Amino acid sequence: MPSPLPDDDGVEKPGAVEQPIAPTRRTFLAGAGAAALAGLAAACSDDAADPSTTEPDGSLAIEDPSAEDVVRPAAQSEILDGLPDPIVPFRGAHQAGVITAPQAAGIVATFDVVVGSRDELAATLQDLSVEIERIMDARPAVPEEGFRPPVDSGVVEAGAASAGTAITLGVGASLFDGRFGLADRRPSELIPMPTFFNDRLVRPELSHGDLALTISGRSQQSVAYALQQAVRVTDRRLRLRWVQEGYNQLLAPSPERIAPTRNLMGFRDGTSNLDTGDTAVMDEHVWVGSGSGEPAWATGGTYQAVRVIRMLIEFWATAALVRQEQIFGRHRDSGAPLGQTTEGEEPAFATDPSDQGVPPRSHIRRANPRTPDAARILRRGFSYLNGAASDGTLDQGLLFLAYQRSLNQGFLEVQSRLDGEPMEDYVKPVGGGLFFVLPGPGDDPDGWLGASLLAG
Ligand code: HEM
Known part of the structure; x- marks a missing residue:
């Protein structure tokens, strides 16, 4: 009977069996070529041993994407x-x-x-x-x-x-x-993009x-x-x-x-x-208003955070679905918070902070702990594909864009909470910057x- 195992990053993996050979980020990054392929193969076979992702005939279960999602x-x-x-x-x-x-x-x-x-x-x-x-x-x-x-x-x-x-x-x-x-006209919080934990x-x-x-x-x-x-x-x-x-x-x-x-x-x-x-929400969280401590010329503008975040997509593909979901704190296919059924539901920790259904170190819980003063940001991302990386892997990722009226109580606060999150094993920021979007x-x-x- 498989027992839940806490992973090295503390994200519990219910139903996961002990995995003697699991690729780590370090071995994956260092192991271009044969070593990486060996790690990939080992991880794939581990996933295949997981009853939650295996068909009765031993083949890997492939989710039937619901027609509405395609x-x-x-x-x-x-x-x-x-x-x-x-x-x-x-x-x-x-x-x-x-x-x-x-x-x-x-x-x-x-x-x-x-x-x-x-x-x-x-x-x-x-x-x-x-x-x-x-x-x-x-x-x-x-x-x-x-x-x-x-x-x-x-x-x-x-x-x-x-x-x-x-x-x-x-x-x-x-x-x-x-x-x-x-x-003397610099927006008060505009600085070059600082270096974060995973940078x-x-x-x-x-x-x-x-x-x-x-x-x-x-x-x-x-x-x-x-x-x-x-x-x-x-x-x-x-x-x-x-x-x-x-x-x-x-x-x-x-x-x-x-x-x-x-x-x-x-x-x-x-x-x-x-x-x-919602204009009130945009005024509260996105647009710089008059009397906000910013120079008068900046009224009507907003701060923009840009991050080009490479995804180690082949490595991600070796992680069991249950682990992927614990890393984000949501079910992949429905988008619902873990343990819940519909995308629009608020996670249980929003009303009961002691609830552990969504792991405390998961992406959504760290990004938005749902405490009264937690920063909120407007995210507007794009996927990207930049061809092949020099180690023969896909150079793919997220062109992350976020807008907020305060960087300190916006992107910088959220990013500092995300520093050290388990997803960092699978993503690497490679560029970006902080900007102030001029008023209209x-x-x-x-x-x-x-x-x-x-x-x-
Ligand atoms: C490759 C990097 C990233 C990926 C793949 C990613 C993916 C996701 C996903 C799947 C969700 C849950 C669905 C949703 O609410 O949209 C989410 C939520 C969120 N992410 Fe990220 N994200 C990444 C980077 C970031 C960064 C750099 C930040 C900010 C510093 C961020 C901030 C947020 C916030 C604030 C939420 C909403 C949390 C909530 O209110 O529940 N994400 N992200």
């Missing part, structure tokens, strides 16, 4: 076509893209500013704003007269193809150094930036086009620093389903998120992104 390409296009108003408005007190509904494609690109004066920076952001508004409005690029180069590649047709694109501009802590006389693979060339452009849209082509145009209109004034593309397979809306996507570890993602349709351009047709920051 969104095939045709259905995906129906979901996209069914979106209410495909044009995302550029103008307003807040920038678009933060509370816009989850999209099928995304890109984060950061830039370093190459110009040397505040006036030149202002002119650059004005030109960028004009182009961002044109793309979001799905208007055609205006052809240049004479012998000038074409104004765009023409790969995305104006109208339907670029409709739905949302472009969001943020500024990094480095913009507030001595170059532009902005040191030993973070690479400087994939991190930070003076500016960050976050683009989301209905297709990879439309978001790539928007980035090309941003580079085109700011040429020689901004230098691209790093780019991360992402995608989402949007799940068909259904009354039983809350999360809009599944991430590459197989779990529903976005179940317990802030309600972007307002309703004045001459308003531009950065006007309140750079004026005067």
